[in-house]
Amino acid sequence: MVLYFSGTGNTEYIAKLIADGLGDECVNLFDRIRTNDKSPLYSDKTYIICSPIYVCEMPLFLIKYLKSITFNGNNRVYFVFTSGGYCGSAKVQAKFFSIKKKLKCLGCAEFVMPMNYVANSRYPMEDEKVIYSKIADSTQKVKQVVEDIKNENKLKSRHVWLFETLIIAPFAPLWTKYKLTAKDFYTTNECVGCRICEKACPLNNIKTIERKPKWGESCTHCMACISKCPKNAIEYGNVTQGKLRYLLKDYVPVKSEEKNIL
Ligand SMILES: Cc1cc2nc3c(=O)[nH]c(=O)nc-3n(C[C@H](O)[C@H](O)[C@H](O)COP(=O)(O)O)c2cc1C
Ligand code: SF4
Ligand code: SF4
CATH class of the missing domain: 3.40.50.360 (Flavodoxin domain)
Structure with a gap:
Protein backbone atom coordinates (compact mmCIF):
# COMPACT_ATOMS: atom_id res chain seq x y z
CA MET A 1 0.00 0.00 0.00
CA ILE A 168 18.43 19.25 12.56
CA ALA A 169 16.81 17.38 15.50
CA PRO A 170 16.38 20.50 17.71
CA PHE A 171 16.26 23.01 14.81
CA ALA A 172 13.41 21.52 12.74
CA PRO A 173 10.72 21.47 15.48
CA LEU A 174 11.58 25.02 16.58
CA TRP A 175 11.59 26.34 13.01
CA THR A 176 8.31 24.53 12.33
CA LYS A 177 6.67 25.98 15.43
CA TYR A 178 7.78 29.59 15.04
CA LYS A 179 8.33 30.07 11.30
CA LEU A 180 5.72 27.89 9.58
CA THR A 181 2.80 30.12 10.47
CA ALA A 182 -0.09 31.56 8.46
CA LYS A 183 0.06 35.01 10.02
CA ASP A 184 1.47 36.66 6.89
CA PHE A 185 -1.07 35.26 4.41
CA TYR A 186 -3.54 37.75 2.97
CA THR A 187 -5.76 38.06 -0.10
CA THR A 188 -5.74 40.79 -2.71
CA ASN A 189 -8.71 42.35 -4.51
CA GLU A 190 -8.48 39.56 -7.12
CA CYS A 191 -10.08 37.12 -4.64
CA VAL A 192 -13.51 35.95 -5.83
CA GLY A 193 -14.41 33.95 -2.71
CA CYS A 194 -14.41 30.58 -4.54
CA ARG A 195 -13.13 28.69 -1.42
CA ILE A 196 -10.63 26.60 -3.37
CA CYS A 197 -7.93 27.62 -0.87
CA GLU A 198 -10.15 26.56 2.04
CA LYS A 199 -10.74 23.12 0.52
CA ALA A 200 -7.04 22.68 -0.32
CA CYS A 201 -5.82 23.03 3.28
CA PRO A 202 -4.93 19.68 4.89
CA LEU A 203 -5.16 21.21 8.36
CA ASN A 204 -8.53 22.92 7.94
CA ASN A 205 -6.80 26.18 8.70
CA ILE A 206 -8.78 28.42 6.34
CA LYS A 207 -12.35 29.56 6.88
CA THR A 208 -14.13 31.73 4.33
CA ILE A 209 -16.25 34.39 6.00
CA GLU A 210 -18.36 36.64 3.79
CA ARG A 211 -16.41 35.42 0.74
CA LYS A 212 -13.09 36.33 2.36
CA PRO A 213 -10.62 33.57 3.39
CA LYS A 214 -9.26 33.88 6.93
CA TRP A 215 -6.22 31.91 8.08
CA GLY A 216 -6.11 30.32 11.55
CA GLU A 217 -3.29 29.22 13.82
CA SER A 218 -2.41 25.77 12.47
CA CYS A 219 -0.40 26.00 9.30
CA THR A 220 2.40 23.80 8.03
CA HIS A 221 3.38 25.94 5.02
CA CYS A 222 2.42 23.20 2.57
CA MET A 223 1.85 25.92 -0.07
CA ALA A 224 -1.40 24.32 -1.29
CA CYS A 225 -3.60 27.38 -0.66
CA ILE A 226 -1.33 29.99 -2.22
CA SER A 227 -0.37 27.78 -5.17
CA LYS A 228 -3.86 26.50 -5.98
CA CYS A 229 -5.65 29.86 -5.93
CA PRO A 230 -6.94 30.24 -9.51
CA LYS A 231 -6.78 34.04 -9.28
CA ASN A 232 -3.27 34.29 -7.80
CA ALA A 233 -4.99 36.31 -5.10
CA ILE A 234 -2.98 35.08 -2.11
CA GLU A 235 0.25 36.72 -0.98
CA TYR A 236 2.59 36.01 1.94
CA GLY A 237 4.03 39.13 3.54
CA ASN A 238 6.31 40.87 1.06
CA VAL A 239 7.87 37.59 -0.11
CA THR A 240 5.57 36.32 -2.83
CA GLN A 241 4.72 39.32 -5.02
CA GLY A 242 5.58 38.53 -8.62
CA LYS A 243 6.92 35.08 -7.72
CA LEU A 244 5.88 31.96 -9.61
CA ARG A 245 3.45 29.63 -7.82
CA TYR A 246 4.45 26.04 -8.38
CA LEU A 247 2.07 23.15 -9.06
CA LEU A 248 3.25 19.89 -10.62
CA LYS A 249 0.14 19.71 -12.79
CA ASP A 250 1.26 22.81 -14.71
CA TYR A 251 4.22 20.79 -16.01
CA VAL A 252 2.87 17.25 -16.31
CA PRO A 253 -0.43 16.41 -18.01
CA VAL A 254 -2.73 14.57 -15.62
CA LYS A 255 -5.82 12.45 -16.23
CA SER A 256 -9.00 14.51 -15.91
CA GLU A 257 -10.24 12.67 -12.80
CA GLU A 258 -6.97 13.51 -11.02
CA LYS A 259 -7.10 17.23 -11.76
CA ASN A 260 -8.97 18.15 -8.60
CA ILE A 261 -6.45 16.75 -6.21
CA LEU A 262 -3.20 17.82 -7.83
C1 LIG B 1 7.71 24.28 4.35
C2 LIG B 1 8.64 23.71 3.31
C3 LIG B 1 9.92 23.35 3.68
C4 LIG B 1 10.79 22.79 2.73
N1 LIG B 1 12.02 22.37 3.14
C5 LIG B 1 12.84 21.78 2.24
C6 LIG B 1 14.13 21.30 2.64
O1 LIG B 1 14.49 21.33 3.82
N2 LIG B 1 14.93 20.75 1.70
C7 LIG B 1 14.56 20.68 0.37
O2 LIG B 1 15.32 20.20 -0.44
N3 LIG B 1 13.31 21.09 -0.03
C8 LIG B 1 12.46 21.63 0.87
N4 LIG B 1 11.21 22.03 0.46
C9 LIG B 1 10.77 21.76 -0.93
C10 LIG B 1 9.84 20.53 -1.00
O3 LIG B 1 10.35 19.48 -0.19
C11 LIG B 1 9.68 19.97 -2.42
O4 LIG B 1 9.34 20.97 -3.33
C12 LIG B 1 8.65 18.84 -2.41
O5 LIG B 1 8.84 18.04 -3.55
C13 LIG B 1 7.21 19.32 -2.37
O6 LIG B 1 6.35 18.22 -2.42
P1 LIG B 1 4.78 18.32 -2.70
O7 LIG B 1 4.63 18.99 -4.07
O8 LIG B 1 4.34 16.89 -2.74
O9 LIG B 1 4.17 19.10 -1.62
C14 LIG B 1 10.36 22.62 1.38
C15 LIG B 1 9.07 23.01 1.02
C16 LIG B 1 8.22 23.55 1.97
C17 LIG B 1 6.83 23.96 1.55
S1 SF4 C 1 -8.78 30.35 -3.87
FE1 SF4 C 1 -8.14 32.47 -4.29
S2 SF4 C 1 -9.93 33.41 -5.23
FE2 SF4 C 1 -10.65 31.52 -4.27
S3 SF4 C 1 -11.30 32.17 -2.18
FE3 SF4 C 1 -9.18 31.52 -2.00
S4 SF4 C 1 -8.00 33.41 -2.25
FE4 SF4 C 1 -10.04 33.84 -3.03
S1 SF4 D 1 0.01 26.77 3.61
FE1 SF4 D 1 -1.01 24.76 3.68
S2 SF4 D 1 -1.36 24.38 5.85
FE2 SF4 D 1 -0.95 26.58 5.64
S3 SF4 D 1 -2.98 27.47 5.43
FE3 SF4 D 1 -2.20 27.13 3.36
S4 SF4 D 1 -3.03 25.13 2.79
FE4 SF4 D 1 -3.22 25.29 5.02
Missing part, protein backbone atom coordinates in the same frame (compact mmCIF):
# COMPACT_ATOMS: atom_id res chain seq x y z
CA VAL A 2 1.41 3.33 -1.10
CA LEU A 3 0.49 6.20 1.25
CA TYR A 4 1.22 9.82 0.52
CA PHE A 5 0.75 13.42 1.50
CA SER A 6 1.38 16.13 -1.06
CA GLY A 7 0.92 19.90 -0.94
CA THR A 8 1.65 20.84 -4.54
CA GLY A 9 1.69 17.54 -6.43
CA ASN A 10 5.33 16.36 -6.46
CA THR A 11 4.93 13.59 -3.92
CA GLU A 12 1.57 12.59 -5.36
CA TYR A 13 3.15 12.23 -8.79
CA ILE A 14 5.97 9.98 -7.55
CA ALA A 15 3.64 7.98 -5.27
CA LYS A 16 1.26 7.25 -8.15
CA LEU A 17 4.05 6.21 -10.49
CA ILE A 18 5.38 3.82 -7.84
CA ALA A 19 1.91 2.41 -7.13
CA ASP A 20 1.30 1.94 -10.89
CA GLY A 21 4.65 0.20 -11.27
CA LEU A 22 3.89 -2.13 -8.36
CA GLY A 23 0.22 -2.64 -9.25
CA ASP A 24 -0.53 -1.59 -5.68
CA GLU A 25 -3.20 0.69 -4.21
CA CYS A 26 -2.35 4.35 -3.63
CA VAL A 27 -3.90 6.19 -0.69
CA ASN A 28 -3.97 9.97 -0.45
CA LEU A 29 -3.78 10.81 3.27
CA PHE A 30 -5.28 14.28 2.73
CA ASP A 31 -8.89 13.37 3.69
CA ARG A 32 -7.79 11.20 6.59
CA ILE A 33 -5.66 14.02 8.01
CA ARG A 34 -8.27 16.70 7.37
CA THR A 35 -11.04 14.71 9.03
CA ASN A 36 -8.77 13.30 11.74
CA ASP A 37 -9.66 9.76 10.58
CA LYS A 38 -7.48 7.43 12.64
CA SER A 39 -8.99 4.13 11.50
CA PRO A 40 -6.37 1.37 11.14
CA LEU A 41 -4.74 0.57 7.82
CA TYR A 42 -4.53 -2.95 6.44
CA SER A 43 -2.23 -4.23 3.72
CA ASP A 44 -0.65 -7.60 2.98
CA LYS A 45 1.85 -5.77 0.82
CA THR A 46 4.76 -3.63 2.04
CA TYR A 47 3.78 -0.12 3.14
CA ILE A 48 5.39 2.68 1.17
CA ILE A 49 5.16 6.06 2.87
CA CYS A 50 5.72 8.99 0.51
CA SER A 51 6.35 12.44 1.93
CA PRO A 52 7.68 15.85 0.93
CA ILE A 53 10.58 17.24 2.95
CA TYR A 54 9.87 20.28 5.11
CA VAL A 55 12.77 21.84 7.02
CA CYS A 56 15.13 18.89 6.43
CA GLU A 57 12.66 16.28 7.71
CA MET A 58 9.28 14.74 6.98
CA PRO A 59 6.60 17.27 8.04
CA LEU A 60 6.01 16.97 11.77
CA PHE A 61 2.21 17.02 11.39
CA LEU A 62 2.48 14.03 9.04
CA ILE A 63 4.70 12.03 11.38
CA LYS A 64 2.34 12.86 14.24
CA TYR A 65 -0.60 11.60 12.20
CA LEU A 66 1.20 8.43 11.07
CA LYS A 67 2.21 7.68 14.67
CA SER A 68 -1.45 7.82 15.65
CA ILE A 69 -2.65 5.08 13.29
CA THR A 70 -2.21 1.30 13.33
CA PHE A 71 -0.52 -0.51 10.46
CA ASN A 72 -2.05 -3.99 10.18
CA GLY A 73 -1.33 -6.86 7.78
CA ASN A 74 2.41 -6.77 7.21
CA ASN A 75 5.15 -4.95 9.10
CA ARG A 76 7.50 -3.90 6.29
CA VAL A 77 7.85 -0.26 5.24
CA TYR A 78 9.76 1.81 2.69
CA PHE A 79 9.96 5.61 2.75
CA VAL A 80 10.00 7.83 -0.33
CA PHE A 81 10.94 11.50 -0.01
CA THR A 82 10.56 14.32 -2.50
CA SER A 83 12.57 17.47 -1.89
CA GLY A 84 14.11 20.39 -3.71
CA GLY A 85 17.48 18.65 -3.27
CA TYR A 86 18.25 18.10 0.42
CA CYS A 87 16.45 15.55 2.59
CA GLY A 88 18.44 16.36 5.74
CA SER A 89 17.91 13.73 8.40
CA ALA A 90 14.53 12.41 7.20
CA LYS A 91 16.10 8.98 6.89
CA VAL A 92 16.97 8.94 10.59
CA GLN A 93 13.49 10.22 11.44
CA ALA A 94 12.06 7.34 9.35
CA LYS A 95 14.12 4.78 11.26
CA PHE A 96 12.96 6.11 14.65
CA PHE A 97 9.37 6.18 13.42
CA SER A 98 9.63 2.54 12.26
CA ILE A 99 11.06 1.41 15.59
CA LYS A 100 8.27 3.18 17.47
CA LYS A 101 5.60 1.59 15.26
CA LYS A 102 7.32 -1.85 15.31
CA LEU A 103 7.70 -1.72 11.54
CA LYS A 104 10.71 -3.09 9.66
CA CYS A 105 12.23 -0.23 7.65
CA LEU A 106 13.64 -1.49 4.33
CA GLY A 107 15.13 1.86 3.35
CA CYS A 108 14.40 5.25 1.85
CA ALA A 109 14.39 6.63 -1.68
CA GLU A 110 15.01 10.31 -2.40
CA PHE A 111 13.59 12.13 -5.42
CA VAL A 112 14.80 15.61 -6.30
CA MET A 113 11.75 17.54 -7.51
CA PRO A 114 10.97 21.20 -8.23
CA MET A 115 11.07 23.57 -5.28
CA ASN A 116 7.54 24.59 -4.24
CA TYR A 117 8.33 26.92 -1.33
CA VAL A 118 7.10 30.23 -2.72
CA ALA A 119 6.59 31.75 0.76
CA ASN A 120 10.27 31.49 1.69
CA SER A 121 12.45 34.44 0.73
CA ARG A 122 15.57 32.24 0.71
CA TYR A 123 14.31 30.10 -2.16
CA PRO A 124 13.97 31.69 -5.58
CA MET A 125 11.53 29.74 -7.71
CA GLU A 126 13.22 27.66 -10.39
CA ASP A 127 13.02 28.33 -14.10
CA GLU A 128 11.14 26.01 -16.47
CA LYS A 129 14.28 24.29 -17.69
CA VAL A 130 15.27 23.23 -14.17
CA ILE A 131 11.71 22.19 -13.33
CA TYR A 132 11.33 19.97 -16.41
CA SER A 133 14.76 18.47 -15.95
CA LYS A 134 14.11 17.56 -12.29
CA ILE A 135 10.77 15.97 -13.18
CA ALA A 136 12.33 14.01 -16.07
CA ASP A 137 15.23 12.70 -13.92
CA SER A 138 12.89 11.67 -11.09
CA THR A 139 10.45 10.00 -13.49
CA GLN A 140 13.36 7.99 -14.86
CA LYS A 141 14.50 7.04 -11.35
CA VAL A 142 11.09 5.56 -10.44
CA LYS A 143 11.72 2.43 -12.55
CA GLN A 144 14.77 1.41 -10.51
CA VAL A 145 13.03 2.10 -7.20
CA VAL A 146 10.01 0.02 -8.29
CA GLU A 147 12.30 -2.87 -9.26
CA ASP A 148 14.09 -2.67 -5.90
CA ILE A 149 10.80 -2.63 -4.01
CA LYS A 150 9.46 -5.58 -6.05
CA ASN A 151 12.58 -7.55 -5.15
CA GLU A 152 12.43 -6.36 -1.54
CA ASN A 153 15.94 -4.94 -1.88
CA LYS A 154 17.21 -2.44 0.65
CA LEU A 155 16.88 1.04 -0.89
CA LYS A 156 20.04 3.10 -1.16
CA SER A 157 20.00 6.72 -0.06
CA ARG A 158 22.54 9.38 0.89
CA HIS A 159 24.50 8.81 4.10
CA VAL A 160 23.30 11.13 6.86
CA TRP A 161 26.17 12.37 9.02
CA LEU A 162 25.75 12.48 12.77
CA PHE A 163 26.37 16.25 12.85
CA GLU A 164 23.42 16.77 10.48
CA THR A 165 21.07 14.89 12.77
CA LEU A 166 22.41 16.72 15.83
CA ILE A 167 21.76 20.09 14.21
Whole structure:
Protein backbone atom coordinates (compact mmCIF):
# COMPACT_ATOMS: atom_id res chain seq x y z
CA MET A 1 0.00 0.00 0.00
CA VAL A 2 1.41 3.33 -1.10
CA LEU A 3 0.49 6.20 1.25
CA TYR A 4 1.22 9.82 0.52
CA PHE A 5 0.75 13.42 1.50
CA SER A 6 1.38 16.13 -1.06
CA GLY A 7 0.92 19.90 -0.94
CA THR A 8 1.65 20.84 -4.54
CA GLY A 9 1.69 17.54 -6.43
CA ASN A 10 5.33 16.36 -6.46
CA THR A 11 4.93 13.59 -3.92
CA GLU A 12 1.57 12.59 -5.36
CA TYR A 13 3.15 12.23 -8.79
CA ILE A 14 5.97 9.98 -7.55
CA ALA A 15 3.64 7.98 -5.27
CA LYS A 16 1.26 7.25 -8.15
CA LEU A 17 4.05 6.21 -10.49
CA ILE A 18 5.38 3.82 -7.84
CA ALA A 19 1.91 2.41 -7.13
CA ASP A 20 1.30 1.94 -10.89
CA GLY A 21 4.65 0.20 -11.27
CA LEU A 22 3.89 -2.13 -8.36
CA GLY A 23 0.22 -2.64 -9.25
CA ASP A 24 -0.53 -1.59 -5.68
CA GLU A 25 -3.20 0.69 -4.21
CA CYS A 26 -2.35 4.35 -3.63
CA VAL A 27 -3.90 6.19 -0.69
CA ASN A 28 -3.97 9.97 -0.45
CA LEU A 29 -3.78 10.81 3.27
CA PHE A 30 -5.28 14.28 2.73
CA ASP A 31 -8.89 13.37 3.69
CA ARG A 32 -7.79 11.20 6.59
CA ILE A 33 -5.66 14.02 8.01
CA ARG A 34 -8.27 16.70 7.37
CA THR A 35 -11.04 14.71 9.03
CA ASN A 36 -8.77 13.30 11.74
CA ASP A 37 -9.66 9.76 10.58
CA LYS A 38 -7.48 7.43 12.64
CA SER A 39 -8.99 4.13 11.50
CA PRO A 40 -6.37 1.37 11.14
CA LEU A 41 -4.74 0.57 7.82
CA TYR A 42 -4.53 -2.95 6.44
CA SER A 43 -2.23 -4.23 3.72
CA ASP A 44 -0.65 -7.60 2.98
CA LYS A 45 1.85 -5.77 0.82
CA THR A 46 4.76 -3.63 2.04
CA TYR A 47 3.78 -0.12 3.14
CA ILE A 48 5.39 2.68 1.17
CA ILE A 49 5.16 6.06 2.87
CA CYS A 50 5.72 8.99 0.51
CA SER A 51 6.35 12.44 1.93
CA PRO A 52 7.68 15.85 0.93
CA ILE A 53 10.58 17.24 2.95
CA TYR A 54 9.87 20.28 5.11
CA VAL A 55 12.77 21.84 7.02
CA CYS A 56 15.13 18.89 6.43
CA GLU A 57 12.66 16.28 7.71
CA MET A 58 9.28 14.74 6.98
CA PRO A 59 6.60 17.27 8.04
CA LEU A 60 6.01 16.97 11.77
CA PHE A 61 2.21 17.02 11.39
CA LEU A 62 2.48 14.03 9.04
CA ILE A 63 4.70 12.03 11.38
CA LYS A 64 2.34 12.86 14.24
CA TYR A 65 -0.60 11.60 12.20
CA LEU A 66 1.20 8.43 11.07
CA LYS A 67 2.21 7.68 14.67
CA SER A 68 -1.45 7.82 15.65
CA ILE A 69 -2.65 5.08 13.29
CA THR A 70 -2.21 1.30 13.33
CA PHE A 71 -0.52 -0.51 10.46
CA ASN A 72 -2.05 -3.99 10.18
CA GLY A 73 -1.33 -6.86 7.78
CA ASN A 74 2.41 -6.77 7.21
CA ASN A 75 5.15 -4.95 9.10
CA ARG A 76 7.50 -3.90 6.29
CA VAL A 77 7.85 -0.26 5.24
CA TYR A 78 9.76 1.81 2.69
CA PHE A 79 9.96 5.61 2.75
CA VAL A 80 10.00 7.83 -0.33
CA PHE A 81 10.94 11.50 -0.01
CA THR A 82 10.56 14.32 -2.50
CA SER A 83 12.57 17.47 -1.89
CA GLY A 84 14.11 20.39 -3.71
CA GLY A 85 17.48 18.65 -3.27
CA TYR A 86 18.25 18.10 0.42
CA CYS A 87 16.45 15.55 2.59
CA GLY A 88 18.44 16.36 5.74
CA SER A 89 17.91 13.73 8.40
CA ALA A 90 14.53 12.41 7.20
CA LYS A 91 16.10 8.98 6.89
CA VAL A 92 16.97 8.94 10.59
CA GLN A 93 13.49 10.22 11.44
CA ALA A 94 12.06 7.34 9.35
CA LYS A 95 14.12 4.78 11.26
CA PHE A 96 12.96 6.11 14.65
CA PHE A 97 9.37 6.18 13.42
CA SER A 98 9.63 2.54 12.26
CA ILE A 99 11.06 1.41 15.59
CA LYS A 100 8.27 3.18 17.47
CA LYS A 101 5.60 1.59 15.26
CA LYS A 102 7.32 -1.85 15.31
CA LEU A 103 7.70 -1.72 11.54
CA LYS A 104 10.71 -3.09 9.66
CA CYS A 105 12.23 -0.23 7.65
CA LEU A 106 13.64 -1.49 4.33
CA GLY A 107 15.13 1.86 3.35
CA CYS A 108 14.40 5.25 1.85
CA ALA A 109 14.39 6.63 -1.68
CA GLU A 110 15.01 10.31 -2.40
CA PHE A 111 13.59 12.13 -5.42
CA VAL A 112 14.80 15.61 -6.30
CA MET A 113 11.75 17.54 -7.51
CA PRO A 114 10.97 21.20 -8.23
CA MET A 115 11.07 23.57 -5.28
CA ASN A 116 7.54 24.59 -4.24
CA TYR A 117 8.33 26.92 -1.33
CA VAL A 118 7.10 30.23 -2.72
CA ALA A 119 6.59 31.75 0.76
CA ASN A 120 10.27 31.49 1.69
CA SER A 121 12.45 34.44 0.73
CA ARG A 122 15.57 32.24 0.71
CA TYR A 123 14.31 30.10 -2.16
CA PRO A 124 13.97 31.69 -5.58
CA MET A 125 11.53 29.74 -7.71
CA GLU A 126 13.22 27.66 -10.39
CA ASP A 127 13.02 28.33 -14.10
CA GLU A 128 11.14 26.01 -16.47
CA LYS A 129 14.28 24.29 -17.69
CA VAL A 130 15.27 23.23 -14.17
CA ILE A 131 11.71 22.19 -13.33
CA TYR A 132 11.33 19.97 -16.41
CA SER A 133 14.76 18.47 -15.95
CA LYS A 134 14.11 17.56 -12.29
CA ILE A 135 10.77 15.97 -13.18
CA ALA A 136 12.33 14.01 -16.07
CA ASP A 137 15.23 12.70 -13.92
CA SER A 138 12.89 11.67 -11.09
CA THR A 139 10.45 10.00 -13.49
CA GLN A 140 13.36 7.99 -14.86
CA LYS A 141 14.50 7.04 -11.35
CA VAL A 142 11.09 5.56 -10.44
CA LYS A 143 11.72 2.43 -12.55
CA GLN A 144 14.77 1.41 -10.51
CA VAL A 145 13.03 2.10 -7.20
CA VAL A 146 10.01 0.02 -8.29
CA GLU A 147 12.30 -2.87 -9.26
CA ASP A 148 14.09 -2.67 -5.90
CA ILE A 149 10.80 -2.63 -4.01
CA LYS A 150 9.46 -5.58 -6.05
CA ASN A 151 12.58 -7.55 -5.15
CA GLU A 152 12.43 -6.36 -1.54
CA ASN A 153 15.94 -4.94 -1.88
CA LYS A 154 17.21 -2.44 0.65
CA LEU A 155 16.88 1.04 -0.89
CA LYS A 156 20.04 3.10 -1.16
CA SER A 157 20.00 6.72 -0.06
CA ARG A 158 22.54 9.38 0.89
CA HIS A 159 24.50 8.81 4.10
CA VAL A 160 23.30 11.13 6.86
CA TRP A 161 26.17 12.37 9.02
CA LEU A 162 25.75 12.48 12.77
CA PHE A 163 26.37 16.25 12.85
CA GLU A 164 23.42 16.77 10.48
CA THR A 165 21.07 14.89 12.77
CA LEU A 166 22.41 16.72 15.83
CA ILE A 167 21.76 20.09 14.21
CA ILE A 168 18.43 19.25 12.56
CA ALA A 169 16.81 17.38 15.50
CA PRO A 170 16.38 20.50 17.71
CA PHE A 171 16.26 23.01 14.81
CA ALA A 172 13.41 21.52 12.74
CA PRO A 173 10.72 21.47 15.48
CA LEU A 174 11.58 25.02 16.58
CA TRP A 175 11.59 26.34 13.01
CA THR A 176 8.31 24.53 12.33
CA LYS A 177 6.67 25.98 15.43
CA TYR A 178 7.78 29.59 15.04
CA LYS A 179 8.33 30.07 11.30
CA LEU A 180 5.72 27.89 9.58
CA THR A 181 2.80 30.12 10.47
CA ALA A 182 -0.09 31.56 8.46
CA LYS A 183 0.06 35.01 10.02
CA ASP A 184 1.47 36.66 6.89
CA PHE A 185 -1.07 35.26 4.41
CA TYR A 186 -3.54 37.75 2.97
CA THR A 187 -5.76 38.06 -0.10
CA THR A 188 -5.74 40.79 -2.71
CA ASN A 189 -8.71 42.35 -4.51
CA GLU A 190 -8.48 39.56 -7.12
CA CYS A 191 -10.08 37.12 -4.64
CA VAL A 192 -13.51 35.95 -5.83
CA GLY A 193 -14.41 33.95 -2.71
CA CYS A 194 -14.41 30.58 -4.54
CA ARG A 195 -13.13 28.69 -1.42
CA ILE A 196 -10.63 26.60 -3.37
CA CYS A 197 -7.93 27.62 -0.87
CA GLU A 198 -10.15 26.56 2.04
CA LYS A 199 -10.74 23.12 0.52
CA ALA A 200 -7.04 22.68 -0.32
CA CYS A 201 -5.82 23.03 3.28
CA PRO A 202 -4.93 19.68 4.89
CA LEU A 203 -5.16 21.21 8.36
CA ASN A 204 -8.53 22.92 7.94
CA ASN A 205 -6.80 26.18 8.70
CA ILE A 206 -8.78 28.42 6.34
CA LYS A 207 -12.35 29.56 6.88
CA THR A 208 -14.13 31.73 4.33
CA ILE A 209 -16.25 34.39 6.00
CA GLU A 210 -18.36 36.64 3.79
CA ARG A 211 -16.41 35.42 0.74
CA LYS A 212 -13.09 36.33 2.36
CA PRO A 213 -10.62 33.57 3.39
CA LYS A 214 -9.26 33.88 6.93
CA TRP A 215 -6.22 31.91 8.08
CA GLY A 216 -6.11 30.32 11.55
CA GLU A 217 -3.29 29.22 13.82
CA SER A 218 -2.41 25.77 12.47
CA CYS A 219 -0.40 26.00 9.30
CA THR A 220 2.40 23.80 8.03
CA HIS A 221 3.38 25.94 5.02
CA CYS A 222 2.42 23.20 2.57
CA MET A 223 1.85 25.92 -0.07
CA ALA A 224 -1.40 24.32 -1.29
CA CYS A 225 -3.60 27.38 -0.66
CA ILE A 226 -1.33 29.99 -2.22
CA SER A 227 -0.37 27.78 -5.17
CA LYS A 228 -3.86 26.50 -5.98
CA CYS A 229 -5.65 29.86 -5.93
CA PRO A 230 -6.94 30.24 -9.51
CA LYS A 231 -6.78 34.04 -9.28
CA ASN A 232 -3.27 34.29 -7.80
CA ALA A 233 -4.99 36.31 -5.10
CA ILE A 234 -2.98 35.08 -2.11
CA GLU A 235 0.25 36.72 -0.98
CA TYR A 236 2.59 36.01 1.94
CA GLY A 237 4.03 39.13 3.54
CA ASN A 238 6.31 40.87 1.06
CA VAL A 239 7.87 37.59 -0.11
CA THR A 240 5.57 36.32 -2.83
CA GLN A 241 4.72 39.32 -5.02
CA GLY A 242 5.58 38.53 -8.62
CA LYS A 243 6.92 35.08 -7.72
CA LEU A 244 5.88 31.96 -9.61
CA ARG A 245 3.45 29.63 -7.82
CA TYR A 246 4.45 26.04 -8.38
CA LEU A 247 2.07 23.15 -9.06
CA LEU A 248 3.25 19.89 -10.62
CA LYS A 249 0.14 19.71 -12.79
CA ASP A 250 1.26 22.81 -14.71
CA TYR A 251 4.22 20.79 -16.01
CA VAL A 252 2.87 17.25 -16.31
CA PRO A 253 -0.43 16.41 -18.01
CA VAL A 254 -2.73 14.57 -15.62
CA LYS A 255 -5.82 12.45 -16.23
CA SER A 256 -9.00 14.51 -15.91
CA GLU A 257 -10.24 12.67 -12.80
CA GLU A 258 -6.97 13.51 -11.02
CA LYS A 259 -7.10 17.23 -11.76
CA ASN A 260 -8.97 18.15 -8.60
CA ILE A 261 -6.45 16.75 -6.21
CA LEU A 262 -3.20 17.82 -7.83
C1 LIG B 1 7.71 24.28 4.35
C2 LIG B 1 8.64 23.71 3.31
C3 LIG B 1 9.92 23.35 3.68
C4 LIG B 1 10.79 22.79 2.73
N1 LIG B 1 12.02 22.37 3.14
C5 LIG B 1 12.84 21.78 2.24
C6 LIG B 1 14.13 21.30 2.64
O1 LIG B 1 14.49 21.33 3.82
N2 LIG B 1 14.93 20.75 1.70
C7 LIG B 1 14.56 20.68 0.37
O2 LIG B 1 15.32 20.20 -0.44
N3 LIG B 1 13.31 21.09 -0.03
C8 LIG B 1 12.46 21.63 0.87
N4 LIG B 1 11.21 22.03 0.46
C9 LIG B 1 10.77 21.76 -0.93
C10 LIG B 1 9.84 20.53 -1.00
O3 LIG B 1 10.35 19.48 -0.19
C11 LIG B 1 9.68 19.97 -2.42
O4 LIG B 1 9.34 20.97 -3.33
C12 LIG B 1 8.65 18.84 -2.41
O5 LIG B 1 8.84 18.04 -3.55
C13 LIG B 1 7.21 19.32 -2.37
O6 LIG B 1 6.35 18.22 -2.42
P1 LIG B 1 4.78 18.32 -2.70
O7 LIG B 1 4.63 18.99 -4.07
O8 LIG B 1 4.34 16.89 -2.74
O9 LIG B 1 4.17 19.10 -1.62
C14 LIG B 1 10.36 22.62 1.38
C15 LIG B 1 9.07 23.01 1.02
C16 LIG B 1 8.22 23.55 1.97
C17 LIG B 1 6.83 23.96 1.55
S1 SF4 C 1 -8.78 30.35 -3.87
FE1 SF4 C 1 -8.14 32.47 -4.29
S2 SF4 C 1 -9.93 33.41 -5.23
FE2 SF4 C 1 -10.65 31.52 -4.27
S3 SF4 C 1 -11.30 32.17 -2.18
FE3 SF4 C 1 -9.18 31.52 -2.00
S4 SF4 C 1 -8.00 33.41 -2.25
FE4 SF4 C 1 -10.04 33.84 -3.03
S1 SF4 D 1 -2.98 27.47 5.43
FE1 SF4 D 1 -2.20 27.13 3.36
S2 SF4 D 1 0.01 26.77 3.61
FE2 SF4 D 1 -0.95 26.58 5.64
S3 SF4 D 1 -1.36 24.38 5.85
FE3 SF4 D 1 -3.22 25.29 5.02
S4 SF4 D 1 -3.03 25.13 2.79
FE4 SF4 D 1 -1.01 24.76 3.68
